[in-house]
Amino acid sequence: MGKLAITGGKKAYQGKFPGWPVWDKKEEKALLEALHKTDWGGYPPPNTITKRFCAKFAKKHDSQYCFTNASGTVALMLALKALDIGWEDEVIVPALTFVATASCALYLDAIPVFVDVNPDTLCIDPDKIEAAITRKTKAIIPVHLGAHAAEMDKIMAIAKKHNIYVVEDCAHAHGMKYKGKSAGAYGDINCFSFQSSKVMTAGEGGACTTNEESYYDKLVALTNAGRKGPREGTKFDTFGWALRMTEFQSAILEVGLDRLFKVQMPTKQKNYKYFQKRIAGIPALNTLPDDKNITRKSGYGFIAMYDEGEFGVPRDKVVAALNAEGVPCFGAFYEPVYNVGIFPLAQDGSPLTLRQLRGKVDYRKFRGACPVSENVAYHETIWVLHRMFLGTEKQTALMCDAFEKVIENIAELKK
Ligand SMILES: *Cc1c(COP(=O)(O)O)cnc(C)c1O
Numbered sequence: 521m522g523k524l525a526i527t528g529g530k531k532a533y534q535g536k537f538p539g540w541p542v543w544d545k546k547e548e549k550a551l552l553e554a555l556h557k558t559d560w561g562g563y564p565p566p567n568t569i570t571k572r573f574c575a576k577f578a579k580k581h582d583s584q585y586c587f588t589n590a591s592g593t594v595a596l597m598l599a600l601k602a603l604d605i606g607w608e609d610e611v612i613v614p615a616l617t618f619v620a621t622a623s624c625a626l627y628l629d630a631i632p633v634f635v636d637v638n639p640d641t642l643c644i645d646p647d648k649i650e651a652a653i654t655r656k657t658k659a660i661i662p663v664h665l666g667a668h669a670a671e672m673d674k675i676m677a678i679a680k681k682h683n684i685y686v687v688e689d690c691a692h693a694h695g696m697k698y699k700g701k702s703a704g705a706y707g708d709i710n711c712f713s714f715q716s717s718k719v720m721t722a723g724e725g726g727a728c729t730t731n732e733e734s735y736y737d738k739l740v741a742l743t744n745a746g747r748k749g750p751r752e753g754t755k756f757d758t759f760g761w762a763l764r765m766t767e768f769q770s771a772i773l774e775v776g777l778d779r780l781f782k783v784q785m786p787t788k789q790k791n792y793k794y795f796q797k798r799i800a801g802i803p804a805l806n807t808l809p810d811d812k813n814i815t816r817k818s819g820y821g822f823i824a825m826y827d828e829g830e831f832g833v834p835r836d837k838v839v840a841a842l843n844a845e846g847v848p849c850f851g852a853f854y855e856p857v858y859n860v861g862i863f864p865l866a867q868d869g870s871p872l873t874l875r876q877l878r879g880k881v882d883y884r885k886f887r888g889a890c891p892v893s894e895n896v897a898y899h900e901t902i903w904v905l906h907r908m909f910l911g912t913e914k915q916t917a918l919m920c921d922a923f924e925k926v927i928e929n930i931a932e933l934k935k
Contacts, residue, residue: 588770592691615634653682802927853903
Protein backbone atom coordinates (compact mmCIF):
# COMPACT_ATOMS: atom_id res chain seq x y z
CA MET A 521 0.00 0.00 0.00
CA GLY A 522 1.36 3.39 -1.00
CA LYS A 523 0.84 6.93 0.12
CA LEU A 524 -1.17 7.95 -2.95
CA ALA A 525 -4.91 7.31 -2.88
CA ILE A 526 -4.60 5.39 -6.15
CA THR A 527 -2.20 2.94 -4.49
CA GLY A 528 -4.36 2.58 -1.35
CA GLY A 529 -3.41 5.69 0.67
CA LYS A 530 -5.65 8.35 2.17
CA LYS A 531 -7.33 10.90 -0.14
CA ALA A 532 -5.69 14.34 -0.05
CA TYR A 533 -8.83 16.36 -0.81
CA GLN A 534 -11.39 15.28 1.80
CA GLY A 535 -13.54 18.40 1.94
CA LYS A 536 -16.40 19.71 -0.16
CA PHE A 537 -15.77 21.33 -3.53
CA PRO A 538 -17.15 24.66 -4.54
CA GLY A 539 -20.56 23.81 -5.96
CA TRP A 540 -21.76 24.48 -9.50
CA PRO A 541 -24.01 25.96 -10.71
CA VAL A 542 -24.28 28.77 -8.18
CA TRP A 543 -27.70 30.29 -7.42
CA ASP A 544 -29.60 31.91 -4.58
CA LYS A 545 -32.84 33.73 -3.81
CA LYS A 546 -32.21 36.12 -6.70
CA GLU A 547 -32.52 33.35 -9.29
CA GLU A 548 -35.60 32.01 -7.51
CA LYS A 549 -37.23 35.43 -7.65
CA ALA A 550 -36.27 35.97 -11.29
CA LEU A 551 -37.65 32.57 -12.30
CA LEU A 552 -40.95 33.21 -10.53
CA GLU A 553 -41.25 36.56 -12.27
CA ALA A 554 -40.80 34.84 -15.61
CA LEU A 555 -43.33 32.19 -14.63
CA HIS A 556 -46.01 34.68 -13.62
CA LYS A 557 -45.44 36.76 -16.72
CA THR A 558 -46.92 33.79 -18.69
CA ASP A 559 -45.33 34.45 -22.08
CA TRP A 560 -42.43 32.12 -21.52
CA GLY A 561 -40.97 31.81 -24.97
CA GLY A 562 -38.62 33.76 -27.13
CA TYR A 563 -41.38 34.87 -29.50
CA PRO A 564 -41.82 37.63 -30.49
CA PRO A 565 -38.10 38.35 -30.34
CA PRO A 566 -36.66 39.75 -28.28
CA ASN A 567 -39.17 39.10 -25.50
CA THR A 568 -38.99 41.46 -22.50
CA ILE A 569 -36.56 39.68 -20.14
CA THR A 570 -34.43 38.54 -23.06
CA LYS A 571 -34.29 42.09 -24.39
CA ARG A 572 -33.09 43.37 -21.01
CA PHE A 573 -30.52 40.59 -20.69
CA CYS A 574 -29.22 41.06 -24.24
CA ALA A 575 -28.72 44.79 -23.68
CA LYS A 576 -26.73 44.14 -20.49
CA PHE A 577 -24.71 41.32 -22.01
CA ALA A 578 -23.83 43.38 -25.09
CA LYS A 579 -22.75 46.34 -22.95
CA LYS A 580 -20.53 44.16 -20.75
CA HIS A 581 -18.88 42.84 -23.92
CA ASP A 582 -18.26 46.15 -25.69
CA SER A 583 -20.80 45.25 -28.35
CA GLN A 584 -23.73 47.11 -29.86
CA TYR A 585 -25.95 44.07 -30.26
CA CYS A 586 -26.54 40.70 -28.64
CA PHE A 587 -29.09 38.09 -29.60
CA THR A 588 -29.66 34.83 -27.73
CA ASN A 589 -30.32 31.37 -29.12
CA ALA A 590 -30.48 27.70 -28.15
CA SER A 591 -26.78 26.86 -27.63
CA GLY A 592 -23.19 27.86 -28.27
CA THR A 593 -23.09 25.34 -31.09
CA VAL A 594 -26.02 26.86 -32.95
CA ALA A 595 -24.72 30.36 -32.16
CA LEU A 596 -21.64 29.47 -34.22
CA MET A 597 -23.78 28.01 -37.00
CA LEU A 598 -26.04 31.07 -37.04
CA ALA A 599 -23.02 33.38 -37.17
CA LEU A 600 -21.60 31.58 -40.21
CA LYS A 601 -25.02 31.49 -41.89
CA ALA A 602 -25.55 35.21 -41.27
CA LEU A 603 -22.20 35.78 -43.01
CA ASP A 604 -23.51 33.73 -45.95
CA ILE A 605 -21.05 30.88 -45.53
CA GLY A 606 -22.15 27.64 -47.16
CA TRP A 607 -21.48 24.83 -49.63
CA GLU A 608 -17.77 23.90 -49.74
CA ASP A 609 -16.60 27.23 -48.31
CA GLU A 610 -13.61 26.76 -46.03
CA VAL A 611 -13.55 27.87 -42.42
CA ILE A 612 -10.28 27.95 -40.48
CA VAL A 613 -10.48 26.68 -36.89
CA PRO A 614 -7.89 25.74 -34.27
CA ALA A 615 -7.08 22.02 -34.08
CA LEU A 616 -7.44 22.07 -30.29
CA THR A 617 -11.03 22.94 -29.35
CA PHE A 618 -14.46 21.51 -28.68
CA VAL A 619 -15.89 19.69 -31.69
CA ALA A 620 -18.64 22.35 -32.16
CA THR A 621 -16.11 24.95 -33.36
CA ALA A 622 -15.64 22.73 -36.41
CA SER A 623 -19.03 21.05 -36.74
CA CYS A 624 -20.82 24.42 -36.99
CA ALA A 625 -19.33 24.66 -40.50
CA LEU A 626 -20.45 21.14 -41.40
CA TYR A 627 -24.10 21.99 -40.64
CA LEU A 628 -23.90 24.51 -43.49
CA ASP A 629 -22.05 22.15 -45.86
CA ALA A 630 -18.87 24.16 -45.37
CA ILE A 631 -15.49 22.60 -44.64
CA PRO A 632 -13.46 23.13 -41.47
CA VAL A 633 -9.70 23.46 -41.96
CA PHE A 634 -7.49 22.95 -38.92
CA VAL A 635 -4.57 25.12 -37.85
CA ASP A 636 -2.19 24.33 -34.99
CA VAL A 637 -2.13 26.31 -31.74
CA ASN A 638 0.46 28.55 -30.13
CA PRO A 639 2.19 26.66 -27.28
CA ASP A 640 2.05 29.72 -25.00
CA THR A 641 -1.72 30.26 -25.27
CA LEU A 642 -3.09 26.98 -26.70
CA CYS A 643 -5.15 29.23 -28.99
CA ILE A 644 -4.86 29.31 -32.79
CA ASP A 645 -1.34 30.30 -33.92
CA PRO A 646 -1.66 33.45 -36.08
CA ASP A 647 1.68 32.69 -37.74
CA LYS A 648 0.22 29.48 -39.19
CA ILE A 649 -3.09 30.88 -40.44
CA GLU A 650 -1.97 32.34 -43.78
CA ALA A 651 -0.58 29.02 -45.02
CA ALA A 652 -4.08 27.55 -44.59
CA ILE A 653 -5.89 30.28 -46.52
CA THR A 654 -7.10 29.33 -50.01
CA ARG A 655 -9.47 30.91 -52.56
CA LYS A 656 -12.30 29.11 -50.76
CA THR A 657 -11.54 30.45 -47.26
CA LYS A 658 -14.41 32.56 -45.96
CA ALA A 659 -13.83 32.80 -42.20
CA ILE A 660 -11.56 32.17 -39.24
CA ILE A 661 -13.00 31.02 -35.91
CA PRO A 662 -10.46 31.71 -33.16
CA VAL A 663 -11.29 30.15 -29.79
CA HIS A 664 -10.31 31.75 -26.50
CA LEU A 665 -9.37 28.49 -24.80
CA GLY A 666 -9.53 27.87 -21.07
CA ALA A 667 -8.43 31.11 -19.45
CA HIS A 668 -6.36 32.21 -22.45
CA ALA A 669 -6.93 34.56 -25.36
CA ALA A 670 -6.44 34.20 -29.08
CA GLU A 671 -4.24 37.00 -30.47
CA MET A 672 -7.11 39.04 -31.86
CA ASP A 673 -5.12 41.99 -33.22
CA LYS A 674 -2.97 39.73 -35.42
CA ILE A 675 -5.96 37.61 -36.45
CA MET A 676 -8.05 40.66 -37.42
CA ALA A 677 -5.14 42.00 -39.52
CA ILE A 678 -4.79 38.71 -41.40
CA ALA A 679 -8.57 38.57 -41.98
CA LYS A 680 -8.60 42.11 -43.29
CA LYS A 681 -5.69 41.47 -45.64
CA HIS A 682 -7.42 38.41 -47.14
CA ASN A 683 -10.95 39.81 -46.96
CA ILE A 684 -12.34 37.03 -44.78
CA TYR A 685 -14.65 37.09 -41.76
CA VAL A 686 -13.78 36.46 -38.13
CA VAL A 687 -16.15 34.70 -35.72
CA GLU A 688 -14.80 34.56 -32.16
CA ASP A 689 -15.76 31.42 -30.24
CA CYS A 690 -16.12 32.89 -26.73
CA ALA A 691 -17.65 29.79 -25.11
CA HIS A 692 -14.91 30.01 -22.46
CA ALA A 693 -14.44 33.76 -22.37
CA HIS A 694 -17.47 35.56 -20.88
CA GLY A 695 -16.10 38.75 -19.35
CA MET A 696 -12.55 38.44 -20.71
CA LYS A 697 -10.76 41.48 -22.09
CA TYR A 698 -7.88 41.35 -24.54
CA LYS A 699 -5.83 44.55 -24.89
CA GLY A 700 -8.58 46.55 -23.19
CA LYS A 701 -11.42 45.32 -25.43
CA SER A 702 -13.82 42.45 -24.70
CA ALA A 703 -13.61 39.04 -26.21
CA GLY A 704 -16.69 39.01 -28.39
CA ALA A 705 -16.13 42.57 -29.66
CA TYR A 706 -13.35 41.90 -32.19
CA GLY A 707 -14.87 39.61 -34.79
CA ASP A 708 -17.75 40.23 -37.22
CA ILE A 709 -20.15 38.04 -35.22
CA ASN A 710 -19.08 36.34 -32.01
CA CYS A 711 -20.50 33.46 -30.03
CA PHE A 712 -21.08 32.53 -26.40
CA SER A 713 -22.49 29.42 -24.70
CA PHE A 714 -24.58 29.18 -21.53
CA GLN A 715 -24.41 25.37 -21.31
CA SER A 716 -24.16 23.84 -17.81
CA SER A 717 -20.38 23.72 -17.62
CA LYS A 718 -19.71 27.31 -18.80
CA VAL A 719 -18.82 30.24 -16.56
CA MET A 720 -22.38 31.54 -16.65
CA THR A 721 -25.20 29.15 -17.34
CA ALA A 722 -28.91 28.63 -17.74
CA GLY A 723 -28.44 24.89 -18.24
CA GLU A 724 -28.43 25.51 -21.99
CA GLY A 725 -28.38 28.56 -24.23
CA GLY A 726 -26.20 30.63 -26.50
CA ALA A 727 -25.70 34.17 -27.76
CA CYS A 728 -24.18 36.08 -30.64
CA THR A 729 -22.70 39.56 -30.28
CA THR A 730 -22.01 41.96 -33.11
CA ASN A 731 -21.50 45.64 -33.87
CA GLU A 732 -23.29 45.46 -37.26
CA GLU A 733 -27.01 46.13 -37.30
CA SER A 734 -27.49 44.20 -40.53
CA TYR A 735 -25.95 41.08 -38.96
CA TYR A 736 -28.19 41.51 -35.92
CA ASP A 737 -31.25 41.59 -38.18
CA LYS A 738 -30.08 38.44 -39.95
CA LEU A 739 -29.43 36.66 -36.66
CA VAL A 740 -32.95 37.49 -35.46
CA ALA A 741 -34.50 36.16 -38.67
CA LEU A 742 -32.36 33.01 -38.72
CA THR A 743 -33.28 32.26 -35.09
CA ASN A 744 -36.96 33.12 -35.56
CA ALA A 745 -38.20 30.98 -38.45
CA GLY A 746 -37.19 33.60 -40.99
CA ARG A 747 -39.08 36.54 -39.48
CA LYS A 748 -36.96 39.64 -39.25
CA GLY A 749 -38.39 41.16 -36.11
CA PRO A 750 -41.26 41.44 -33.70
CA ARG A 751 -44.14 41.34 -36.14
CA GLU A 752 -47.19 39.23 -36.93
CA GLY A 753 -46.69 35.49 -36.93
CA THR A 754 -47.20 34.78 -40.62
CA LYS A 755 -44.76 37.14 -42.29
CA PHE A 756 -41.64 35.30 -43.36
CA ASP A 757 -38.94 37.44 -44.85
CA THR A 758 -36.21 34.89 -45.31
CA PHE A 759 -34.91 31.47 -44.35
CA GLY A 760 -34.70 30.57 -40.67
CA TRP A 761 -34.76 27.94 -37.97
CA ALA A 762 -36.62 28.00 -34.63
CA LEU A 763 -33.73 28.40 -32.17
CA ARG A 764 -35.06 30.98 -29.74
CA MET A 765 -34.04 30.94 -26.08
CA THR A 766 -36.76 31.07 -23.39
CA GLU A 767 -37.50 33.84 -20.88
CA PHE A 768 -36.65 31.46 -18.02
CA GLN A 769 -33.11 31.17 -19.33
CA SER A 770 -32.75 34.93 -19.75
CA ALA A 771 -34.10 35.45 -16.22
CA ILE A 772 -31.41 33.21 -14.72
CA LEU A 773 -28.68 34.61 -16.94
CA GLU A 774 -29.45 38.20 -15.99
CA VAL A 775 -28.67 37.36 -12.35
CA GLY A 776 -25.70 35.17 -13.29
CA LEU A 777 -24.10 37.91 -15.39
CA ASP A 778 -24.08 40.23 -12.42
CA ARG A 779 -22.62 37.61 -10.09
CA LEU A 780 -19.97 36.64 -12.65
CA PHE A 781 -18.61 40.17 -12.84
CA LYS A 782 -19.04 41.19 -9.20
CA VAL A 783 -18.07 38.01 -7.38
CA GLN A 784 -16.92 35.09 -9.49
CA MET A 785 -14.34 36.70 -11.79
CA PRO A 786 -12.46 38.39 -8.90
CA THR A 787 -12.59 35.15 -6.85
CA LYS A 788 -11.25 33.06 -9.71
CA GLN A 789 -8.47 35.55 -10.40
CA LYS A 790 -7.34 35.47 -6.80
CA ASN A 791 -7.45 31.68 -6.55
CA TYR A 792 -5.79 31.18 -9.92
CA LYS A 793 -2.92 33.45 -8.86
CA TYR A 794 -2.45 31.29 -5.79
CA PHE A 795 -2.65 28.12 -7.93
CA GLN A 796 -0.07 29.47 -10.41
CA LYS A 797 2.38 30.20 -7.64
CA ARG A 798 2.01 26.82 -5.98
CA ILE A 799 2.07 24.84 -9.24
CA ALA A 800 5.22 26.64 -10.43
CA GLY A 801 6.97 25.37 -7.30
CA ILE A 802 6.21 21.69 -8.04
CA PRO A 803 8.65 19.72 -10.24
CA ALA A 804 7.37 18.68 -13.71
CA LEU A 805 4.40 21.07 -13.38
CA ASN A 806 3.79 24.63 -14.49
CA THR A 807 1.04 26.86 -15.79
CA LEU A 808 1.03 28.60 -19.17
CA PRO A 809 2.89 31.94 -19.24
CA ASP A 810 0.93 34.93 -17.94
CA ASP A 811 -0.47 36.89 -20.89
CA LYS A 812 -0.12 40.63 -20.28
CA ASN A 813 -2.53 41.26 -23.16
CA ILE A 814 -5.38 39.80 -21.12
CA THR A 815 -6.51 42.94 -19.35
CA ARG A 816 -9.47 41.32 -17.61
CA LYS A 817 -9.21 37.65 -16.85
CA SER A 818 -12.11 35.23 -17.01
CA GLY A 819 -11.61 31.50 -17.35
CA TYR A 820 -13.51 28.32 -18.05
CA GLY A 821 -10.79 25.82 -17.35
CA PHE A 822 -7.43 26.45 -15.76
CA ILE A 823 -4.67 24.45 -17.33
CA ALA A 824 -1.63 23.00 -15.60
CA MET A 825 1.13 21.82 -17.93
CA TYR A 826 2.90 18.57 -17.06
CA ASP A 827 6.30 17.50 -18.39
CA GLU A 828 6.23 13.74 -18.97
CA GLY A 829 9.98 13.73 -19.60
CA GLU A 830 10.95 14.75 -16.09
CA PHE A 831 9.94 11.54 -14.29
CA GLY A 832 9.01 9.33 -17.23
CA VAL A 833 5.44 8.90 -15.99
CA PRO A 834 2.64 9.44 -18.54
CA ARG A 835 0.30 12.40 -17.98
CA ASP A 836 -2.77 10.18 -17.88
CA LYS A 837 -1.39 8.27 -14.87
CA VAL A 838 -0.88 11.57 -13.03
CA VAL A 839 -4.46 12.63 -13.87
CA ALA A 840 -5.81 9.28 -12.61
CA ALA A 841 -3.82 9.76 -9.38
CA LEU A 842 -5.17 13.31 -8.97
CA ASN A 843 -8.73 12.05 -9.52
CA ALA A 844 -8.15 9.41 -6.84
CA GLU A 845 -6.90 12.14 -4.47
CA GLY A 846 -10.30 13.81 -4.94
CA VAL A 847 -9.39 16.44 -7.55
CA PRO A 848 -11.68 16.35 -10.60
CA CYS A 849 -9.43 17.14 -13.56
CA PHE A 850 -9.00 15.96 -17.13
CA GLY A 851 -6.08 15.11 -19.41
CA ALA A 852 -7.17 15.13 -23.06
CA PHE A 853 -10.13 17.40 -22.26
CA TYR A 854 -10.02 18.26 -25.95
CA GLU A 855 -8.36 16.14 -28.61
CA PRO A 856 -7.26 17.59 -31.93
CA VAL A 857 -10.65 17.69 -33.61
CA TYR A 858 -9.45 15.98 -36.82
CA ASN A 859 -9.05 12.83 -34.69
CA VAL A 860 -12.60 12.98 -33.39
CA GLY A 861 -15.98 11.67 -34.57
CA ILE A 862 -16.67 11.79 -38.29
CA PHE A 863 -13.47 13.60 -39.28
CA PRO A 864 -11.12 10.61 -39.58
CA LEU A 865 -13.79 8.77 -41.60
CA ALA A 866 -14.16 11.35 -44.37
CA GLN A 867 -11.57 10.04 -46.82
CA ASP A 868 -12.97 6.51 -46.71
CA GLY A 869 -16.23 7.75 -48.20
CA SER A 870 -17.96 6.44 -45.08
CA PRO A 871 -21.72 7.05 -45.13
CA LEU A 872 -21.31 8.19 -41.52
CA THR A 873 -19.70 11.35 -42.80
CA LEU A 874 -21.16 14.14 -44.90
CA ARG A 875 -21.51 14.56 -48.65
CA GLN A 876 -19.26 17.58 -48.93
CA LEU A 877 -16.47 15.63 -47.23
CA ARG A 878 -17.01 12.08 -48.46
CA GLY A 879 -13.95 10.89 -50.33
CA LYS A 880 -12.85 14.51 -50.87
CA VAL A 881 -11.34 15.74 -47.64
CA ASP A 882 -8.71 13.69 -45.87
CA TYR A 883 -8.56 14.89 -42.30
CA ARG A 884 -5.83 12.37 -41.55
CA LYS A 885 -3.46 14.72 -43.36
CA PHE A 886 -3.58 17.01 -40.32
CA ARG A 887 -2.00 14.27 -38.19
CA GLY A 888 1.57 15.31 -37.53
CA ALA A 889 0.86 18.71 -39.09
CA CYS A 890 -0.47 20.10 -35.79
CA PRO A 891 2.27 18.87 -33.44
CA VAL A 892 1.62 21.40 -30.67
CA SER A 893 -2.05 20.47 -30.42
CA GLU A 894 -1.24 16.75 -30.38
CA ASN A 895 1.54 17.05 -27.87
CA VAL A 896 -0.34 19.19 -25.38
CA ALA A 897 -3.58 17.22 -25.73
CA TYR A 898 -2.06 13.77 -25.36
CA HIS A 899 0.87 14.48 -23.02
CA GLU A 900 0.85 17.85 -21.27
CA THR A 901 -2.42 19.50 -20.31
CA ILE A 902 -4.19 18.93 -17.01
CA TRP A 903 -7.53 20.77 -17.11
CA VAL A 904 -9.15 21.87 -13.87
CA LEU A 905 -12.66 23.22 -14.32
CA HIS A 906 -13.44 26.77 -13.26
CA ARG A 907 -15.74 25.83 -10.40
CA MET A 908 -12.74 24.52 -8.48
CA PHE A 909 -11.48 28.12 -8.34
CA LEU A 910 -14.74 29.55 -6.96
CA GLY A 911 -14.11 28.50 -3.38
CA THR A 912 -11.95 29.80 -0.57
CA GLU A 913 -8.17 30.04 -0.68
CA LYS A 914 -8.17 27.08 1.70
CA GLN A 915 -10.05 24.96 -0.82
CA THR A 916 -7.64 26.01 -3.55
CA ALA A 917 -4.74 25.18 -1.24
CA LEU A 918 -6.15 21.68 -0.61
CA MET A 919 -6.27 21.13 -4.35
CA CYS A 920 -2.65 22.29 -4.70
CA ASP A 921 -1.65 19.97 -1.84
CA ALA A 922 -3.03 17.08 -3.89
CA PHE A 923 -0.92 18.09 -6.92
CA GLU A 924 2.12 18.31 -4.66
CA LYS A 925 1.43 14.94 -3.06
CA VAL A 926 1.08 13.18 -6.42
CA ILE A 927 4.39 14.53 -7.70
CA GLU A 928 6.21 13.86 -4.40
CA ASN A 929 5.10 10.24 -4.59
CA ILE A 930 5.26 9.86 -8.35
CA ALA A 931 7.56 6.83 -8.00
CA GLU A 932 4.45 4.89 -6.92
CA LEU A 933 3.00 5.46 -10.40
CA LYS A 934 5.96 3.84 -12.14
CA LYS A 935 4.98 0.32 -11.10
C1 LIG B 1 -19.19 24.53 -25.09
C2 LIG B 1 -18.49 24.99 -26.30
C3 LIG B 1 -19.20 25.25 -27.49
C4 LIG B 1 -20.64 24.90 -27.69
O1 LIG B 1 -21.51 25.32 -26.74
P1 LIG B 1 -22.88 24.51 -26.45
O2 LIG B 1 -23.73 25.51 -25.75
O3 LIG B 1 -22.50 23.35 -25.59
O4 LIG B 1 -23.45 24.08 -27.74
C5 LIG B 1 -18.49 25.77 -28.55
N1 LIG B 1 -17.18 26.00 -28.48
C6 LIG B 1 -16.47 25.74 -27.36
C7 LIG B 1 -15.01 26.06 -27.34
C8 LIG B 1 -17.10 25.21 -26.24
O5 LIG B 1 -16.39 24.93 -25.15
